[in-house]
Amino acid sequence: MQVGIFQTQEAAADYAAAHIIDVVGGATDPVLGVATGSTPLKLYERLRAAHAAGTFTLAGKKAIALDEYVGIADDHPERYRNVLRTELVGEDKTGLTDELLFTPDSSAPDPQAAAARYDEQIRALGGATIQILGIGSDGHxxxxxxxxxxxxxxxxxxLTAQTRTDNARFFDGDLAKVPTESISQGLGTIMEAKEIILLAFGEGKARAVKELVEGAVSAKWPATVLQMHPKVTVLVDEAAASQLELADFYTERWNARH
Structure with a gap:
């Protein structure tokens, strides 16, 4: 696990975008694993800018989503498929086409069956070439x-009460509007990605980042399973890194390698 500590979110997003552009551009038939929430938005801005500059494209390439709310309306702006459409789909964005964006079926009458189908679909695609991740304040x-x-x-x-409370800001601050269930890639599914890049920003993520990097592998902090993956890069700002006991060492190692 490599840990990059940056002064700002913008600097971390710059590095993440440049790395993803290199990985996607250098792979044969790449599959980009995409995340939602506020954390990757600056990264997506940079991918759109690179596409506009002609240095990056997802045209003809595939993208797979991590998760989706269960029972959310197809036209709801916070349906994750719609969020990803807004951020990435279209020639005016990254060149990704709607038919090559794969997401769980949130309106399926049998969500469990929809989850199983999505897992099979991800496996058929060969899994993510590189998976973008965020992390919840509780380590999810x-x-x-x-x-x-x-x-x-x-x-x-x-969804836990903490997750729903954290996500209420996307639903006009109204907890009652936040869905109670989701279809999510499992930890075993995520771990099959060839490479993982995780971003975390702000003091509210500091405890989760500490557990992720320095804690024991435990179901109490689900992200800690990433310690068992052979190729993970964790990109954080100084606030999110504030509880890391070995921050100076991570910085020395990062600077030596970059």
Whole structure:
């Protein structure tokens, strides 16, 4: 696990974008694993800018989403498929086409069956060439909440009160509007990505980042399973890194390699 500590979110997003552009551009038939929430928005801005400059494209390439709310209306602006369309789909954005954006079926009558189908679809695509991740304040990645299996496959999960409270800002601050369930790639599914890049910003993520990097692997902090992955890069700002005991060492190692 490499840890890059940056002065600002913008600097971290610059590095993430440049790395993703290199990985996607150098791969044969790449699959980009995409995340939602506020954390990757600056990264997506940079991918759009690179596409506009002619140095990056997702045209003809595939993207797979981490998760989706269960039962959310197809036209709801916070449906994750719609969020990803807004950020990435179209020749005026990254060149990604709607038919090559793969997301869980949020309106399926049987969400469990939809989750199983999505897991099979990801496997058929060969998994993510590089997976973008954020991290929740309670250590969840995708919607793998604390206490779940560390080897889970794509599944339906109940969202914790903390996650729903954190996400209420996307629903006019109204907790009652936040869905209670999701279809999420499992931790076992995520771990099959060839490479993972995780971003975390702000003091509210500091405890989760500390556990992710320096804590024991535990279902209490689901993201800690990433310690077992052979190729993970964690990009944080100084606020998110504020509880890391070995921050100086991570910076020395990062500077030596970059």
């Amino acid at each position: 990645i995708a919607f793998n909440e604390p206490g779940g299996s560390l080897v889970s496959r794509t599944h339906v999960d109940v």
